[in-house]
Amino acid sequence: MIRHPQQIPVVDDAGVTTAPAEAIIEEHIAPAPRVSVQAFCETVETAAAVQSAGEDRRLAKAHIKIQMGGAIAAVEAYRSGPTPNVIIVESEGRAEEIVEGLDQLAEVCDSGTRVVVIGRINDVMLYRELTKRGVSEYLIAPTGTLDVVRAICGLFNQPNTKPIGRIVAVVGAKGGVGASTIAHNVAWSTARDIALDSVVVDLDLAFGTAGLDFNQDPPQGVADAVFSPDRVDTNFVDRLLSKCTDQLSLLAAPATLERVYDFGAESFDAIIDSLRTSVPCTMLDVPHQWNGWTRRLLIAADDIMIVAQPDLANLRNAKNLADLLRQQRPNDRRPLYCLNQVGMPKRPEISPADFAKALEDEPAAIIPFDPQLFGTAANNGQMIAEVSSSHKTTELFRQMAQIVTGRAEVKRSRGGLLSPLIGKLMKRSA
Template sequence: MQHAPLKLTPDAMISMPRIQPVGRTPHISIHAYCETPNLAASMQRAASDRRLYRATCDIRAGGISAAIAEYRDSPTPDLLILESAAAREDLLSILAKLAPVCDSRTKVVVVGTSNDIALFRELVAGGIAEYLLAPVGALTIIGAVLRLFPEESGTRLGKIHAVIGAKGGVGSSVFAQNLAWTVSHCTHATLLADLDLQFGTAALNCNIDCPTGFAEQLPEVDRLDGALLERLLFKRGKGLSLLPCATAAHIASDPDMATIEKVLDLARCAFPHVVLDLPHAWSPLVRSSLLAADDIILVAEPDLANLRNARSLVDFLRQSRPNDPPPRLIVNRVGVPKRVEIPPQKFAAALEVPLTAKIADDPVVFSAAAANGQMISEFSRKSAVTPTLEALAGQLTGMTARKKRKGLWGFWGGRAS
């Protein structure tokens, strides 16, 4: 009896990920041989992505035959991506001709049009690392590369959430601190890194005495490891750890970018979630942190100066992070008496980004919480900002608030006819 081949839907293959791929590749070489403009364009977008910035990508026209001709006299790269529209027998035949010229260390990804599980199994059994069903997008390629070449640490990487203000004094630092505290109550392992090295307030607002900031204690990048980073942390409650600046404002120079990159790599290896409190400054430290972040939260007040600055920041992010979602917009201090304001929805529409949340002006609660060294939810669970923080924390962590059960009656009641 002859069985019909089992077909894979595009969703069953390694297609567009439902979530953004996390991590960065090590230093590898990638060669792609494209038969269609669609794959060439997707490869170009993937090659310019922040997660593949360590990889050296070479995108060429032609399929498997062109690759065979090229590698008869030259070594193959770490990753070889080949596109072919050939049918099953022809594809297996031409891949057999590739094998003698392909180094054993090279991982091969085939992009094809045959939607057949039997072919997929034959390719994997023959040494092909991955099979992608065309058409593929940039995120599909990035996800496949990250799975084949994970970072050297070999551990599961946490996510970095960067919080930045469109203008000085909009409350982005207070928001970042409260967000980190709220996320820590969802996952019980969160790091808040205060990267405003000159005037950071994380230690002050969390009631921590820190005479010397973490940046001044960082050694050379070669000596920095997880154990040393652990000694620089301050604990705040059950699940929140802090990398604070000095309690007293002082002049501090930015560390070397390689050192900051190593700190972020170590942090995301140790914590499921890392919240960065970024200063309102256009420095290499801020740019590097924005490019390394998995999520960006933009805090602004509803006035014209904030709109201008936010527009510049959003344009920069669109250009430098083309495969990432737009930043999450938080419009803060809405409803200040006697101030002419831009309505939050119009503010978001002008930036062409969705409005994540708006926070009403409440100077009494915020100032009282800061004076007591407490977070908003600690000081007042009934504060209007608490549900906003909990909702955003749920979006970032993927954990939503669970509904309270009503005992067995709730279960049986749902099944009653």
């Protein structure tokens, strides 16, 4: 975590601002492109760390191969063959041995190959000697999974290169829980209050509501990109965007039933890759359905927000989603969740404390049931802040925007009692 002296409010259990706390800006490790990586390790611990890194979603496009033997094995491997994009070399020897091994590797290393060295000597003179010889990164053992992920990804996302944007996916635990409304309002607040250029991508091609919510009717949108993958690049996607505000654009869904929208798991990869290179924050409005491409988008996102209403089916689905995503994304922050339409009159509800116990985490926000406010915004094609800038729900969306962009943290769960029915549900899912 990178600590920053700026003061930022923390969201409490009820989703309201507590006393200012030191801002915590979450480290954002941008994914690596399609590259080949070969590691030559001397210890099983380092080999295990590289193996685990290769399973991280940020290295999903990288092809990683691991071999034991250190620099000697690397030199032998490349005497008669081309070198990959990245070579990782571990050495447990002295500084002189590390430098000597690199000099031998340089004789067989192709131009353009980047070298990462892992050693046990923490010495600035050695570091300067390595950088003088063209080493891209030096890691001090023992190294962990994130150290390797950070090193490889950092090679292709240097400060002098084009910035890599953040992808936030918002999905409902059930249909009709208001996930799209949450996604649109958080994106609007990200653009207005945090001043980040943002794009909303409406992925519910048949029934998407982003065009209605932003009072837009663009002739083109996300369908034009997904059905023309060979044409997708930054300029093509830019032409498809509809401008909502100075810093917010929309990649709208057609919201028509003229065709069937069946996609392969990788159908949206080109669109997301293009947006990453051109937009600081992309908000994916993911429809409530489970197939290859929705699963892939959720796992690959930098942050995930699950939207749920306070009933048992929502709790079960939210827990299933959270558990799967934690398993598939072991090196990422836990998926966030918020409770929507809380406090509906005469409706029995599961308490936020029970949700927090089941999901082992506090909600990022608790949004109260307010049909007048949300209905007015929806019918007018406006955001909540445009209807009432001083409303407490407007402040909640601002806080959620801070959280999903890594500028604030949600308090962790303090536990609580579960009702017998929820306890049975948890036992079944355990």
